Amino acid sequence: MKTSKADRISHHLPEEIIEEILYRLPVKSLLRFKCVSQSWRSLISTKQFVETHLQHSKKIESLTDKRIISTCKNSSKSSPGRLKACSLSSLLTEPVTRAVSFDFFPLNSSRDIVIVGSCNGLISVLVDVCRFFLLNPSTREFKELPDFFTGTTCPKNLGSISGYGFGFDESSCDYKVYAVFTMTTPYDRDVGFPSKSVARVYSLKADSWGVNVFFEDRWTIGQGKFVSGKLHWINYYKTKLKWEIVCFDLTNESFGTVERPSCMEGCYIPRLGVFKGCLCMSFDCALTVGSDILIWNKYGAEDSWSELLSISYLSVFGNSSFTRMFNRVTPLFVLPSGEILFTSGSDFLIYNKKDGCVKQRHTVDFDCDRFREAEAYTESLVSLVPDNIAFF
Incomplete structure (x- = not known):
């Protein structure tokens, strides 16, 4: 034989x-x-191999299995939204890196595509306002989630998905998608207040959306940032002109708040992010005409916020680009050299903490007019089949 x-x-x-x-x-x-x-x-x-391989990939400094995923759209109304990706190593070594579209499932949308979140190599996206997908770009698996509106009395045409997030519940070894549908009347749209919100959680194991979770009177707008088993948003009270960090625990499906930094005077409303597995916060400062990024080093510990970096917009864009200064500054990845890759608008830049120098790196060709967002993720073998989900 x-x-x-x-x-x-x-x-x-x-x-x-x-x-x-x-x-x-x-x-x-x-x-x-x-x-x-x-x-x-x-x-x-095997589950054991998938888990060990992913944990090893997260720890090593190699860029081989690190990728950047982004959403983009051309300015034409008839142009479909697209989801694209490129390798992080190509971004850093090639003069121009061409991002490639995902061609393994019918994702092209007549409207914008939104990244709901990424976790352990899996990506969740929102397509055409109300269709949710899970996919693993590495293994080319994909799954469309059941209709969010099944079992509800919400009319799709009187509102939209306003808040969302994706993460992993370690207690049940389950991937979950959180979504809020905000229903509005013509009057509510004029004054900017929602009349009714329905929040639900999808379980990959059960392959279904749960009942409406206790929402309290909090707004969870945009993408929730997943850290330590919880999704996080900035909640801004217009009537009180103040903000707080709210979180949603994927295990017990309840809301809470987390500590906010004390040194936030003279700053605009911050933006949340995830950096090296920690919650981080970036905010523009009018006094310094720049952006500061803080990182929460130990989740749940008091006084654990510290400055990660401070960037002067003038040093990045120059005096002639003032209109570009207030683009989002989002840290993506720490390079083996210790330098930090971040985005500002559609630009990919690198910051050297030792000399405080910011330099623009090679361009990514997304072949589109409107660049929306970008995230870094680690390729994995994690399956979308519930019985094959590994514990992390």
Whole structure:
């Protein structure tokens, strides 16, 4: 009986050594190696292997399995919204990196596509206002979620999905999508207040949306940032001219608040982000004509906010680009050199903390007019089949 090359290798190397080698390979290679032999296919498909491989990928400094995902759209009303991605290593090494569209499922939308969130290599997106998808770009799996409005009395044409988020509930080993539908009347739209909000949570294990969660009187607008099992938003009270950080716990599906930094005088309303697994906050300062980024080093600990970096817009854009100064500044990734990759509008820039120097890096060709947002994620083998979800 003829043996495969993989089987011959297995005879010479202990199984644990083979596993250690495979853990260090990129997802693209592992998908190919599943065809080498039945034993390798079985190994690479196990929950234990998927979990260990992802944890190893998060820790190492290699950029091989790190990618940037973005949404964009051309200015034409008939132009579809698109979801594109490029490798982080290409972004840093090539003069111009071309982003490629996801072609493994029918995602093109007549309206904008919104990134709901990313977690462990999985991406959740909102298409055509009310259709939610989960996908793993690395394995080319995708899944359209059940209709959000099933079991509700909300008319789709009288509102929109106003808040959303995606994350992993470790207690139940389940991926969850949170969404809020805000229903408005013509009068409410004029004055800017919602008349009714319905918030629901989708469970991948159950493959269904739960009942309306207790919403209290809080607004969760836009994407919730997932950190430590919770989604986070900035909640701004127009009537009181103040803001707070609200969070939604995916385990017990309840709301709460988290500590806000004390040094926020003279600043505009901040924006939340996730950096190195920690909650971070960026805000424009009128006094310095720049942006400061704070990071919450230890979740739940008092006085744990510290400054990550402070960027002068004049040093980045110059005096002639004042209209570009108040674009969003979002940190994406720490490079092996210690420099920080961040975005401002559609620009990708690198900040060196040692000398305080900001330099623009190579351009990404998104082949579109309107760049909306970008996120960094790590490629993984995580499956969308509930029985194959690994625990993290």
